[in-house]
Amino acid sequence: MSSPAVSSRDLPHPACDEIRLEGVLHALSDPMRLRIVRELAGVTGELSCSDFDLPVTKSTTTHHFRVLRESGVIRQVYRGTAKMNGLRRDELDELFPGLMAALLDAAARQEASPGD
Amino acid sequence: MSSPAVSSRDLPHPACDEIRLEGVLHALSDPMRLRIVRELAGVTGELSCSDFDLPVTKSTTTHHFRVLRESGVIRQVYRGTAKMNGLRRDELDELFPGLMAALLDAAARQEASPGD
DNA sequence: GTCAAACTACGATGGTTCTCGTACTATGGA
DNA sequence: TCCATAGTACGAGAACCATCGTAGTTTGAC
Numbered sequence: 001m002s003s004p005a006v007s008s009r010d011l012p013h014p015a016c017d018e019i020r021l022e023g024v025l026h027a028l029s030d031p032m033r034l035r036i037v038r039e040l041a042g043v044t045g046e047l048s049c050s051d052f053d054l055p056v057t058k059s060t061t062t063h064h065f066r067v068l069r070e071s072g073v074i075r076q077v078y079r080g081t082a083k084m085n086g087l088r089r090d091e092l093d094e095l096f097p098g099l100m101a102a103l104l105d106a107a108a109r110q111e112a113s114p115g116d
Numbered sequence: 117m118s119s120p121a122v123s124s125r126d127l128p129h130p131a132c133d134e135i136r137l138e139g140v141l142h143a144l145s146d147p148m149r150l151r152i153v154r155e156l157a158g159v160t161g162e163l164s165c166s167d168f169d170l171p172v173t174k175s176t177t178t179h180h181f182r183v184l185r186e187s188g189v190i191r192q193v194y195r196g197t198a199k200m201n202g203l204r205r206d207e208l209d210e211l212f213p214g215l216m217a218a219l220l221d222a223a224a225r226q227e228a229s230p231g232d
Numbered sequence: 233g234t235c236a237a238a239c240t241a242c243g244a245t246g247g248t249t250c251t252c253g254t255a256c257t258a259t260g261g262a
Numbered sequence: 263t264c265c266a267t268a269g270t271a272c273g274a275g276a277a278c279c280a281t282c283g284t285a286g287t288t289t290g291a292c
Contacts, residue, residue: 009258021222021226022144022146022147022150023145025141025145026141026142028138028141029142034138056250057252058269058270059270059272060250060251061269062269063249063251066270078258078259080260080267080268081259081266081267081268081269082267083268095222096225097221098214098217098221099218099219099221101218102213102215102217102218103215103218105212106137109211109212110136146279148280164238165238165239166237172280172281174240175241175281175283175284177239178241179280179281180280183279194239194289196290197237197238197239197290198237198238199239
């Protein structure tokens with residue numbers, strides 16, 4: 001099969017009412033994590049951890065994905081040996097309307113500015 | 117006089133092109149600093165450091181204001197013995213359109229939610 | 233000149249974070 | 263069953279951060 005079933009081992013995610021703005025901002029204040037989120041926002045489906053080519057080791061990558069999940073920014077699920085990641089965009093949009101859009105736009109603008 | 121002149125001692129502020137999104141997000145990811153920014157956003161003029169009634173010592177307050185200034189979120193100027201603080205709203209709006217509005221709205225929503 | 237108010241500088245402390253390496257587990261395929 | 267792949271757990275190190283207390287500076291008022 002091309003898409004293995006979701007594994008039984010599942011991961012703890014904060015409920016919507018447990019997501020704190022401060023936690024989200026802290027999660028996104030790290031360049032590596034902001035990069036991950038921007039990449040996730042740019043695709044329609046999910047991406048596995050190994051789809052990202054980050055300049056850090058695998059351990060560190062695991063750490064960053066966990067911070068993003070525990071702050072409520074992404075949702076993670078095991079599928080076969082892979083761990084798939086998706087933005088919790090709908091939930092975040094309901095919780096903090098316009099925030100993700102403004103953040104992603106800000107990140108894009110910063111990247112496009114001559115200061116980089 | 118009711119409003120002393122601006123003192124000669126002035127403080128270093130980042131130029132607009134030196135303001136980093138990650139730095140702004142980090143600055144706002146602290147509850148004390150988010151509170152300061154919300155309060156500043158709620159008034160028209162400036163507020164002195166001692167206008168805030170924060171549950172930390174004066175040293176710590178100084179620290180938080182410095183983080184906000186160095187990240188580019190606020191502008192500080194001495195006026196007499198007081199240090200006046202103002203949001204760099206116009207500059208931030210030009211740099212990251214809609215971001216401050218979304219952040220302030222998000223903070224307000226979070227405060228209003230039953231989870232608090 | 234003296235004094236109080238507002239804020240700073242400095243050092244310390246305890247906690248958190250980013251990073252790594254090594255050893256380990258879970259899954260699916262040969 | 264054996265192996266390769268994907269990711270984790272754990273411990274460690276270095277850096278950073280929030281907080282405090284004490285001592286100091288700058289300013290304006292008396």
